[in-house]
Amino acid sequence: MASIVDTDPSDWRYVSEGGATIVFSYHGPPNPEFDGTVLRLRKALVPSLKTVVKIKDGEVYKQQALDGEDEPDDPTIEYQTKCMAKLIPPEHLPRLETVKLDQEWLQRLAQLENLKRPEARREKDGIDVNRRKGVLATDLVGGNWLAAEIKPKWAFLPSPSHLSEETNSIKSQTCRFCMHNHLRKSNGDIIEMNYCPLDLFSGDETRITKAIHGLWDAWTESGGTVNNLKVFAKGKTLRPAETSLMLADGLDASSTTTEQIRDAFTSALRRTLIKTPVLGILSRLQRTLDVLDIEGLSKLWRTTERAAPLYRTTFESFFAQPDGTSPPPTTPLGVSSLFLSSPEPAIPDWVDFLNTYLSSFSSQLDHSKPEPKNLRYYLLAYLLSATFKDCSIIVRLDFLRPCIEPKIEVKPNTVTVIDLDPKSLDKLRGWEKLDKEIAGTYSLNTARKTCIDAFSSPT
Numbered sequence: 001m002a003s004i005v006d007t008d009p010s011d012w013r014y015v016s017e018g019g020a021t022i023v024f025s026y027h028g029p030p031n032p033e034f035d036g037t038v039l040r041l042r043k044a045l046v047p048s049l050k051t052v053v054k055i056k057d058g059e060v061y062k063q064q065a066l067d068g069e070d071e072p073d074d075p076t077i078e079y080q081t082k083c084m085a086k087l088i089p090p091e092h093l094p095r096l097e098t099v100k101l102d103q104e105w106l107q108r109l110a111q112l113e114n115l116k117r118p119e120a121r122r123e124k125d126g127i128d129v130n131r132r133k134g135v136l137a138t139d140l141v142g143g144n145w146l147a148a149e150i151k152p153k154w155a156f157l158p159s160p161s162h163l164s165e166e167t168n169s170i171k172s173q174t175c176r177f178c179m180h181n182h183l184r185k186s187n188g189d190i191i192e193m194n195y196c197p198l199d200l201f202s203g204d205e206t207r208i209t210k211a212i213h214g215l216w217d218a219w220t221e222s223g224g225t226v227n228n229l230k231v232f233a234k235g236k237t238l239r240p241a242e243t244s245l246m247l248a249d250g251l252d253a254s255s256t257t258t259e260q261i262r263d264a265f266t267s268a269l270r271r272t273l274i275k276t277p278v279l280g281i282l283s284r285l286q287r288t289l290d291v292l293d294i295e296g297l298s299k300l301w302r303t304t305e306r307a308a309p310l311y312r313t314t315f316e317s318f319f320a321q322p323d324g325t326s327p328p329p330t331t332p333l334g335v336s337s338l339f340l341s342s343p344e345p346a347i348p349d350w351v352d353f354l355n356t357y358l359s360s361f362s363s364q365l366d367h368s369k370p371e372p373k374n375l376r377y378y379l380l381a382y383l384l385s386a387t388f389k390d391c392s393i394i395v396r397l398d399f400l401r402p403c404i405e406p407k408i409e410v411k412p413n414t415v416t417v418i419d420l421d422p423k424s425l426d427k428l429r430g431w432e433k434l435d436k437e438i439a440g441t442y443s444l445n446t447a448r449k450t451c452i453d454a455f456s457s458p459t
């Protein structure tokens with residue numbers, strides 16, 4: 001196992017961060033173990049917040065007893081090698097390995113790099129200096145190329161079969177992302193975005209162009225703060241004012257308009273996305289794993305709990321005389337109780353699930369009538385779908401030459417899927433609540449968007 005103390009903290013530069021992790025890239029002297037790699041570290045809340053906020057990210061990773069050498073490898077690694085590799089061709093996954101960390105080293109890195117982080121993030125969290133193991137991954141953005149990181153989000157419209165009367169007409173017309181964007185805009189959290197993921201996933205050139213324009217415009221208008229598009233040039237995160245750094249060497253930036261750069265970027269990205277199978281894979285996985293929608297999953301959860309023998313005996317009086325009696329309480333979706341227990345999945349559970357999902361068993365299920373005995377299957381399927389709804393892709397591009405037809409060569413590593421973290425059952429009740437809020441708020445919107453799912457099956 002590589003050890004981080006073989007490098008100096010000053011060899012590493014801050015790249016970016018998400019809710020749970022923070023990424024640095026290697027710029028030190030030549031070293032075969034670290035050249036072309038990034039270091040992905042877990043974050044921890046700043047001490048003053050630790051007592052009032054629970055770990056926000058509900059990933060399966062729990063705080064470990066951190067002394068001793070037996071801290072497990074970061075679960076991302078095992079999840080990727082044992083699970084994701086069965087669903088996504090290896091050439092579209094980054095190389096990941098465990099690296100040994102050191103507290104003092106991490107503290108020095110934090111001192112050196114903390115000021116480069118966005119202020120809002122710095123107030124909240126920082127590098128978890130107590131970890132003994134981190135993740136070393138392929139540096140997808142740091143070479144002599146341009147990289148676009150896209151968080152595409154939900155690829156499909158739900159099947160109407162499990163939607164309630166109130167949500168059916170809303171959720172089958174406007175996609176989840178566009179509705180969520182409306183809610184966040186109403187709350188003042190984010191700007192309005194024209195980007196619709198169903199355009200990006202459509203496979204249609206005109207629609208993909210529209211999607212990329214939507215991403216670009218939101219990136220520009222937000223000053224580069226939307227998290228659906230990030231652009232890197234030679235490892236540097238670009239701000240919208242720095243688009244001239246996207247041009248190939250030798251081109252005169254002063255005679256190139258931003259419009260020309262936007263067009264060249266769109267054209268290169270669109271041609272690459274059309275050639276790669278990655279978006280098609282993500283779309284198929286999302287929709288075949290989330291077949292019930294959270295509404296159908298919640299219904300199945302309640303039906304299963306109600307059918308449990310202990311539930312029936314506990315609430316016997318209700319079942320004897322159901323008319324006029326208010327129904328007995330049910331446990332929130334994903335929360336185990338005396339009546340219904342569904343523990344958080346660990347890696348062996350995911351492996352079992354994938355064997356089932358990839359077998360003929362899953363194709364024989366009648367999703368219009370999900371059975372309580374298959375509840376566990378549907379729960380894990382939904383969580384896995386959420387992983388693919390939340391992942392990002394990194395697309396490697398040549399530096400731009402506006403007005404010249406780009407030569408697009410799609411090689412392994414041209415498009416890579418990242419941020420494939422396992423999700424946990426304790427997220428489900430929050431997601432159910434959010435889903436209601438999103439659809440409820442959208443139902444009040446008089447100018448509803450129509451999003452077209454190019455791959456929806458006729459009902």
Ligand SMILES: [Zn+2]
Nearest residue numbers: 175178196451
């Ligand atoms: Zn949409």
